[in-house]
Amino acid sequence: MPEFDLDSLKKTWQEQPVQEKYDNSEILQMLNRKSRNYVKYIFWISVAEFIFFSVLGLFYIIQGKESNSFISILEKLGARKTTELEGSLDNIYVVLKIMSLSITAYFVYKFYQNYKKIKIEENLKKLILKIIQFKKTVNAFILINILLLIAFTSIFTVFVFYILNTQNIEVTNSALTGFVLAIIISTVLAVLLIWLYYKLVYGIIMRKLDRNLKQLKEIDSQEI
Numbered sequence: 001m002p003e004f005d006l007d008s009l010k011k012t013w014q015e016q017p018v019q020e021k022y023d024n025s026e027i028l029q030m031l032n033r034k035s036r037n038y039v040k041y042i043f044w045i046s047v048a049e050f051i052f053f054s055v056l057g058l059f060y061i062i063q064g065k066e067s068n069s070f071i072s073i074l075e076k077l078g079a080r081k082t083t084e085l086e087g088s089l090d091n092i093y094v095v096l097k098i099m100s101l102s103i104t105a106y107f108v109y110k111f112y113q114n115y116k117k118i119k120i121e122e123n124l125k126k127l128i129l130k131i132i133q134f135k136k137t138v139n140a141f142i143l144i145n146i147l148l149l150i151a152f153t154s155i156f157t158v159f160v161f162y163i164l165n166t167q168n169i170e171v172t173n174s175a176l177t178g179f180v181l182a183i184i185i186s187t188v189l190a191v192l193l194i195w196l197y198y199k200l201v202y203g204i205i206m207r208k209l210d211r212n213l214k215q216l217k218e219i220d221s222q223e224i
Contacts, residue, residue: 038209043111078169107141142198
């Protein structure tokens with residue numbers, strides 16, 4: 001009986017040709033489909049956000065709850081509730097809502113364009129460039145939403161001081177300090193909440209898209 005040689009068996013096993021489960025073209029198609037799906041998910045999330053905030057904005061404009069809550073803040077600082085004040089606030093709210101929804105609608109359209117441009121039959125270099133462009137669009141969308149919140153808060157803060165000055169109201173230092181601190185704290189908290197929301201909802205999908213992009217770049221480097 002021949003002697004069993006474990007080392008020889010290992011060597012023979014290692015020398016056996018290993019067939020790849022998928023070739024690069026098949027992997028590319030799978031990554032392309034996944035990338036297209038991730039872009040589609042973000043597109044539909046942005047559409048849902050646009051519809052939600054449109055309905056919410058119309059509801060508050062009709063009910064007048066936002067302007068009422070803001071007027072109550074002004075009254076606490078000593079301002080008088082007048083028809084002119086209510087009209088000015090309503091106009092500001094409508095303009096800001098339209099501006100916000102217009103920007104969101106623009107990005108919904110951009111996401112849709114990016115989604116349509118990522119096609120399975122495209123070559124690898126174009127696919128990589130379009131995924132990178134899509135990532136930039138998402139990052140711009142998040143940044144602009146945060147900047148809009150800061151801008152809107154600043155506009156209303158300036159409006160408060162304008163009303164107080166117009167009605168010749170002198171606010172005590174303690175009340176003024178409390179108002180400014182409340183604005184700063186609420187703005188910081190709102191920015192953190194927005195950042196956390198986008199980090200969770202968009203971030204999960206973007207991380208998966210990043211992994212796809214990394215694999216696509218590896219395939220591209222092998223083809224050079």
